[in-house]
Amino acid sequence: MTVIDFTAFIERLASASGEAIMPFFRTSLGIDNKNTGRDLDPVTEADRGAEAVMRRMIKENFPQHGIIGEEFGSERPDAEYVWVLDPIDGTKSFISGMPVWGTLIALMRHGVPAYGMMHQPYIGERFSGDNGAAFYQGRTGRRKLGTRRCASLADATLFTTSPRLMNEADRAKFAKVEEEVRLSRYGGDCYAYCMLAAGHLDLVIETELKPHDVAALIPIVHGAGGIMTTWEGGGPERGGRIVASGDKRLHDTVLKMLTA
Structure with a gap:
């Protein structure tokens, strides 16, 4: 089968x-x-x-x-x-x-x-x-569905469910990315990833996720042409600290900022 x-x-x-x-x-x-x-x-x-x-x-x-x-x-x-x-x-x-x-x-x-x-x-x-x-x-x-091209943080729309769900160190790293984007919004949970796949936003950054939070979203994001990894660039299927992007160029930039 x-x-x-x-x-x-x-x-x-x-x-x-x-x-x-x-x-x-x-x-x-x-x-x-x-x-x-x-x-x-x-x-x-x-x-x-x-x-x-x-x-x-x-x-x-x-x-x-x-x-x-x-x-x-x-x-x-x-x-x-x-x-x-x-x-x-x-x-x-x-x-x-x-x-x-x-x-x-x-x-x-x-x-x-x-x-x-x-x-x-x-x-x-x-x-x-x-x-x-x-x-x-x-x-x-x-x-x-298809993600949209966005190479620059200055042109990006960023979503996270809530920075309050992050620990202090992760929240500080997230804030550095947030300061550079065109638009930042909170909320959405799984909907944010689907809107990324649909080309309506460019970046989702979250932490403390479980496998059931991400497993279904990975094939959707990847199928739409996006990329989804951990903050360190590893596989996202186990959850943890996750970044999803519609454009690999943007993704590479964000990973460098989050792991600096």
Whole structure:
């Protein structure tokens, strides 16, 4: 089987997860904090319900596959094919009623992200990629995605979810980059990477990411012609400190600044 054989099933996973999530959006749902400290790391019944639905479908259709999910942990993580699930990436936006969140579904093969989808059921948009190409599907139809050329920080639009999520040292390095760009905006979570793939922004810089935060986004960014690495230039599939750029020239400049 090749990755292309799984695309119809991934569409079904996205639809099923959206059906599980939407009854909870913009309602008075209960919120639990996964963090025992002061910082909020929220999880809701929508997160748990959507991941449970996707896990059940995967086990029924591909019992030999592994699964790594944000809410329910890992099963068979060393399998040839492993699904990486983040039922609601951007839960803080979700509980605030803001529609800049999405369901992330990745299919890994031999530890490498081979296919990824970001589904936003409220807006009705899907972004997908297989490292070779990336596509948008929404109310305006289906189209191929492509990053835009941007060689200079002075011309770049930069996104991060929030500098407050960074430690003091990383925040200082981020600030040096931020001072040089044309426009800097906060928020977006997974949506920022998809907008980079669509050619609407140029740079995303983040830290402390988990594999489920990035696995689905890597094939989308790469498929659209962008580049996504750690701050040190390594593979991003394990998460950590991540840089995504639409233009390699810009990427090279930013990596030098972040590692100086």
